[in-house]
Amino acid sequence: MTQMQKVLIVDDSQTNLALLNHMLAQEGCDIVQAKSGIEAIELVRHTNFALILLDIQMPGMNGYETALKIKEFDKGRHVPIIFITAIFQDEDNVRQGYETGAVDYLFRPVDVETLKSKVQVFLQLNEQKMLLEREIDQRRKSEHALGVAEEKYRSIFERAVEGIFQATVTGVLSEVNPAMVRLFGYDSADEMVGVEAMRQHLMIDADEREEYIKVLKRDGFVSNFEFRARKKDGEIIWCSESSRLVTLEGKETEFIEGVLEDVTKRKLNEMELKHLATVDSLTGVPNRHLFFDRAEHALAHAKRYGTKVAVLFVDLNDFKRVNDTYGHQTGDELLRMVAERLMRRTRETDTLARLGGDEFGVLLTNLEDPESAVFVSGNLLEVMDSPFIIQGESIKVGATVGISYYPDDGKDCVTLISRADAAMYGAKKRGGVRFGTFKDCGVPK
Known part of the structure; x- marks a missing residue:
């Protein structure tokens, strides 16, 4: 035995x-x-x-x-x-x-x-x-x-399940195993030999190619280097490669040899998890976490270049009545439709996010003057005027908007949201007013 x-x-x-x-x-x-x-x-x-x-x-x-x-x-x-x-x-x-x-x-x-x-x-x-x-x-x-x-x-x-290859120092493939051939969709090893791996034929991103070559020359090897690659049929996949420069004693570098595997499924899962961590699962718009992240970047940019930023706090009116009358399923559908309408009235450079419950936030960057935020608020309120048709029911909900400005009303995202929230409640208390600024609400800073 x-x-x-x-x-x-x-x-x-x-x-x-x-x-x-x-x-x-x-x-x-x-x-x-x-x-x-x-x-x-x-x-x-x-x-x-x-x-x-x-x-x-x-x-x-x-x-x-x-x-x-x-x-x-x-x-x-x-x-x-x-x-x-x-x-x-x-x-x-x-x-x-x-x-x-x-x-x-x-x-x-x-x-x-x-x-x-x-x-x-x-x-x-x-x-x-x-x-x-x-x-x-x-x-x-x-x-x-x-x-x-x-x-x-x-x-x-x-028989190896991972792609194994040898290539010249300029990246031209000189030997590949069957797993490598299958991975990139070629018909035979002979067809793949001669392909320039470090050009657009396989490693498609110029920045990734530059980083790969830099690390390989500096260290003599790369370990678990991830990059996007193009298969023979044009499909883009993610690969992870570990390779090294092979040198013979007293001679120049002879070739590169390495092992490569397809990690597309894992990379897509990672990107999906990252997406889910920053997007509101109900409405599909950015969530509170992503809103804060973008706001911090926007405020840093505004501080550097002396520009203005506005935060709009949008609160739906009588949303509880909708839930109580029609049920939470209808309420959820209403929130989705509200998000869609509000998205149509915001610029690509701005951020609409669901902050929680029936509250939405809008981040306006690079404002030319404060009236721009007032104009956007009017657009958002206007788009809410038409009733929402859900399962044959015509449901009408309004909204109230509070506005705060950087740097006038606050220097950080938490303060700006808090003061936009205060401006919104101030507008509701005054009655007959659909939006207001923090300055209007009479709350001391």
């Missing part, structure tokens, strides 16, 4: 050891644990490991120091090390990790499928390495043994 390959997990946290052990329990390997760098070094001296998963932040001897010591022993010199960390994610620490012998990085929280995929690749490589060593020993490094070894390594290259 073939002996199971050993994977060493090094972490001072028993919780982390147990979690990683659980993740890899079904991966067909023998898990060995060490709770310190010293314990790990002692194990490596006497044991053949296929892979080491090494925590960076440990008391006494940290992960970098442990990796350097491991590489001093014959049994540790060629063992691949993957650093796992939740803290040391900056470029300097990543570079230090590669310099101490790491082959890859994983950042906490660790994605289970990513961990399993990487472990399986290195287990396969180690298995082929052990087979190769046995064959070379048996056949005394004959040409046949070398040919078999090359074929086995080529098999891994061909």
Whole structure:
């Protein structure tokens, strides 16, 4: 029976050891644990490991120091090390990790499928390495043994699920595996060889290309570099690439080699989550958080260039009556329709947001004079005059608008909204008035 390959997990946290052990329990390997760098070094001296998963932040001897010591022993010199960390994610620490012998990085929280995929690749490589060593020993490094070894390594290259490539230093692809061909929708490797990867053919964004080249030249490698790429049929996808410049001793750079994967689904999910975090789920307009963010930027710009900003606080009249009479479902539909009407009367440079309940805010930037805000308020009120038809019912609701100005009424967003709110209530109290400014409401600053 073939002996199971050993994977060493090094972490001072028993919780982390147990979690990683659980993740890899079904991966067909023998898990060995060490709770310190010293314990790990002692194990490596006497044991053949296929892979080491090494925590960076440990008391006494940290992960970098442990990796350097491991590489001093014959049994540790060629063992691949993957650093796992939740803290040391900056470029300097990543570079230090590669310099101490790491082959890859994983950042906490660790994605289970990513961990399993990487472990399986290195287990396969180690298995082929052990087979190769046995064959070379048996056949005394004959040409046949070398040919078999090359074929086995080529098999891994061909079967990998991630795109693997080699390219010239100018970015022209010279070798690609089948996964790379499938990823970009080409018919064969021969068709893809010769494509200029660092031009519009694949890496489409000029700024991303410039950043990629800068990092590659500066550090000699890129790790998990994300960029937009164009497939053969024109479809745009997101890719994550880890690659390095390969140099031969005493010679110029020979080529670039790397691994690439499609991360489009994850990127789209991230963008969707970011969108949902800043948009009101009911009306589809910006929410209070995004309104404050844009207001702070607008106020900083106004302060720098001496321009004016206005905040309008729009409150619906008798909205509670609508909910009580027709139900909350009708009330929700009314809020959606109100948002649509108000959007039609605001400029693209302005921001309409739902601040909560039946309250909306409008941020007006680069005002030429205060009367512009009064004019916009009139437009918003006018568009509310027509009744809303919801499920055959004609529903009429009005609105009252309060106006505050930067810098006259406040220097920050919270103050401006508060004073626009006060102006709105002042207008309601006066009766027969549909909008008012903070100056009109008589509340002291």
